Amino acid sequence: MASTFLDLLKTEFSPHFFTTEANDLQVYGKDWTKVYEPKPLAIVFPQSTAEVSAFLKLCSAHSISVVPSGGRTGLSGGAVAAQGEVVLSLEKMRKIGEVDTLSQTLWCEAGAITESIHEHCEPHGLTWPVDFASKGSSQVGGNIATNAGGVKVIRYGLTRNWVLGLTVVLMSGEVLCLNGSLEKNNTGIDLRQLFIGTEGILGVITEATLKLSPVQKESDVFFFALENLTAVFDLFEATRKSGFLVNAYECLSSDCLSVVLQNRNLSSPFAGEHAQYVLLEVERPETDSAKAKLESWLETLFERGLVQDAVLAQSPKEAQNLWAMREGISESLANKGLLHKHDIALPINRLHDFIQNWTRDLDQNYPGLKPYIFGHIGDGNLHVNLMKPERMPVLEFRTLCSKADENLFAWIQKYEGSVSAEHGIGLLKKHLLRYSRTEKEIALMKSMKQLFDPKGLLNPGKIL
Numbered sequence: 511m512a513s514t515f516l517d518l519l520k521t522e523f524s525p526h527f528f529t530t531e532a533n534d535l536q537v538y539g540k541d542w543t544k545v546y547e548p549k550p551l552a553i554v555f556p557q558s559t560a561e562v563s564a565f566l567k568l569c570s571a572h573s574i575s576v577v578p579s580g581g582r583t584g585l586s587g588g589a590v591a592a593q594g595e596v597v598l599s600l601e602k603m604r605k606i607g608e609v610d611t612l613s614q615t616l617w618c619e620a621g622a623i624t625e626s627i628h629e630h631c632e633p634h635g636l637t638w639p640v641d642f643a644s645k646g647s648s649q650v651g652g653n654i655a656t657n658a659g660g661v662k663v664i665r666y667g668l669t670r671n672w673v674l675g676l677t678v679v680l681m682s683g684e685v686l687c688l689n690g691s692l693e694k695n696n697t698g699i700d701l702r703q704l705f706i707g708t709e710g711i712l713g714v715i716t717e718a719t720l721k722l723s724p725v726q727k728e729s730d731v732f733f734f735a736l737e738n739l740t741a742v743f744d745l746f747e748a749t750r751k752s753g754f755l756v757n758a759y760e761c762l763s764s765d766c767l768s769v770v771l772q773n774r775n776l777s778s779p780f781a782g783e784h785a786q787y788v789l790l791e792v793e794r795p796e797t798d799s800a801k802a803k804l805e806s807w808l809e810t811l812f813e814r815g816l817v818q819d820a821v822l823a824q825s826p827k828e829a830q831n832l833w834a835m836r837e838g839i840s841e842s843l844a845n846k847g848l849l850h851k852h853d854i855a856l857p858i859n860r861l862h863d864f865i866q867n868w869t870r871d872l873d874q875n876y877p878g879l880k881p882y883i884f885g886h887i888g889d890g891n892l893h894v895n896l897m898k899p900e901r902m903p904v905l906e907f908r909t910l911c912s913k914a915d916e917n918l919f920a921w922i923q924k925y926e927g928s929v930s931a932e933h934g935i936g937l938l939k940k941h942l943l944r945y946s947r948t949e950k951e952i953a954l955m956k957s958m959k960q961l962f963d964p965k966g967l968l969n970p971g972k973i974l
């Protein structure tokens with residue numbers, strides 16, 4: 511059956527349309543999670559929406575499963591092909607149109623690399639404000655399919671906000687052109703939104719019209735040392751009330767900072783050690799005395815006892831050094847030991863109680879599991895990491911983490927949070943969906959999947 515289908519591909523498409531080379535199967539069959547054994551049947555490289563359509567139609571007729579694949583930087587196994595599926599790579603669909611400076615929009619194909627979009631728009635003073643560490647490899651289609659976030663969500667919101675139109679191909683081969691480049695279009699159900707953040711289970715995104723934003727103006731970066739967790743939230747409220755335009759409000763515990771300093775051989779900007787740290791980036795106020803304004807705000811924070819110590823970067827280089835302490839956490843933790851990671855979200859006004867109660871519970875009931883917590887406090891997103899104690903065998907650590915997870919998810923559910931803030935569900939978090947979605951919601955999602963892909967051939971087994 512499989513070889514007949516590959517023969518068919520040879521007759522229907524150009525010679526370089528697909529590959530079954532062992533190395534290609536390994537590379538294209540997985541994403542960044544690297545925990546699943548890739549086993550795709552083949553990798554196809556369509557060059558146009560029409561070709562995607564013809565290919566999916568053929569797959570549908572022959573009941574062949576397909577996994578849409580972008581830059582494969584996903585962190586939940588969404589682009590993994592481990593069951594003999596055909597991987598549909600968008601990497602030969604990278605066309606980027608002219609920047610429309612009147613409407614501040616840009617058309618592109620889904621395989622365009624996120625960073626190329628930024629470079630393409632920059633000469634016009636514009637950008638697509640979807641920005642994170644994997645931008646050099648991730649694709650626009652992947653960003654949209656995962657509704658990606660990043661450190662600047664507090665300022666710009668998620669990817670969803672920056673997508674005007676989509677061209678999507680359904681598993682049947684049918685092509686939908688959704689919303690064109692309209693900013694306003696109140697004509698019933700906005701079908702475009704169904705394909706944003708649904709990890710390629712409903713259709714393959716082949717083209718998009720992106721909404722652009724003016725390039726961010728100059729910014730200023732503060733790094734604060736705080737007495738405790740309560741101060742993190744008091745300072746956040748003070749920041750919200752300051753009138754400054756906030757680009758990022760990131761928090762890291764003292765344990766996280768120690769690991770980064772050690773791993774990157776950096777020195778702390780402060781003389782002593784403090785319980786919590788916050789990195790705040792604000793857009794520089796448009797006034798001749800911008801620095802004086804920022805410094806006088808800083809003084810009020812000390813006067814009110816909100817912060818124990820603080821630095822305000824005096825140059826772009828200093829700002830970069832402060833960001834390095836936040837951006838280096840993931841890598842530094844990974845270099846230190848074996849991690850058990852979660853990317854969770856809570857309502858901002860319940861984050862404080864959640865962190866306090868869950869960490870107390872962890873400490874009492876799972877001694878030895880030390881939490882390393884950091885994240886985008888400004889949008890309620892925490893990265894929670896448990897590190898394997900040096901002497902604990904891996905199996906024991908895994909078993910303990912599984913037990914501790916049940917407890918973590920129960921707390922998340924209690925505080926009406928989400929088990930996946932920005933990394934999606936894919937394969938990795940499928941078993942956790944029930945903690946964040948009701949049975950009714952999951953049943954409705956299944957009905958939608960059935961409607962768009964009755965044979966269940968597109969990205970099978972993901973999310974649901």
Ligand SMILES: Cc1cc2nc3c(=O)[nH]c(=O)nc-3n(C[C@H](O)[C@H](O)[C@H](O)COP(=O)(O)OP(=O)(O)OC[C@H]3O[C@@H](n4cnc5c(N)ncnc54)[C@H](O)[C@@H]3O)c2cc1C
Pocket residue numbers: 541542577578579580581582583584585587588589600620641642643644647648649650651652653654655656657658659660661709710711713714715716932933936969972
């Ligand atoms: C170092 C690093 C840092 C990261 N930082 C962040 C961060 O700050 N915030 C964040 O949100 N994520 C982050 N990520 C995760 C990841 O980069 C994003 O989820 C990104 O949007 C995935 O894009 P991709 O092109 O690599 O998609 P892939 O990994 O290839 O695919 C992701 C999902 O989308 C589907 N898909 C891909 N292309 C299409 C398409 N054209 N049509 C339909 N479905 C498609 C796939 O089937 C899969 O389910 C990070 C990852 C790494 C490795």
